[in-house]
Amino acid sequence: MSLISLNETITISLSVKDRHVSAKWYGSMLGFETIYHADDAGWSELQTNTPGVTIGLGEHTKPAPGNCVPVFGTTDLASARQKLELAKVKFGGETDVVEGMVKTATFYDPDGNALMLAEDLTGES
Numbered sequence: 001m002s003l004i005s006l007n008e009t010i011t012i013s014l015s016v017k018d019r020h021v022s023a024k025w026y027g028s029m030l031g032f033e034t035i036y037h038a039d040d041a042g043w044s045e046l047q048t049n050t051p052g053v054t055i056g057l058g059e060h061t062k063p064a065p066g067n068c069v070p071v072f073g074t075t076d077l078a079s080a081r082q083k084l085e086l087a088k089v090k091f092g093g094e095t096d097v098v099e100g101m102v103k104t105a106t107f108y109d110p111d112g113n114a115l116m117l118a119e120d121l122t123g124e125s
Contacts (some may be wrong), residue, residue: 004080009073013056015063019044069114071094077103
């Protein structure tokens with residue numbers, strides 16, 4: 001049994017210079033559909049051909065190729081984070097919140113690989 005409960009989603013987060021150009025490339029080369037562009041947040045999300053797996057494009061002036069961060073969906077990020085912290089899992093700062101969109105928290109495996117938890121806030125009223 002796992003320490004925390006994850007839902008059936010994974011977002012693979014990539015660092016890119018121009019999300020709109022990259023989204024078109026992923027669409028034409030791999031057939032991925034753009035779900036949305038959140039221009040204020042510098043984020044775009046694409047649906048892959050695998051159910052529950054999306055590609056997230058984070059816009060950076062100097063992208064870090066090879067810096068891929070798997071983002072695991074959870075329905076209660078605060079609870080999941082607390083359980084991982086009690087198990088001595090290292091987090092990279094506070095939980096980030098984009099109101100009405102998402103909560104995220106970056107944590108690290110024993111080798112220092114970055115992973116992220118995300119809680120979808122789009123369904124909140």
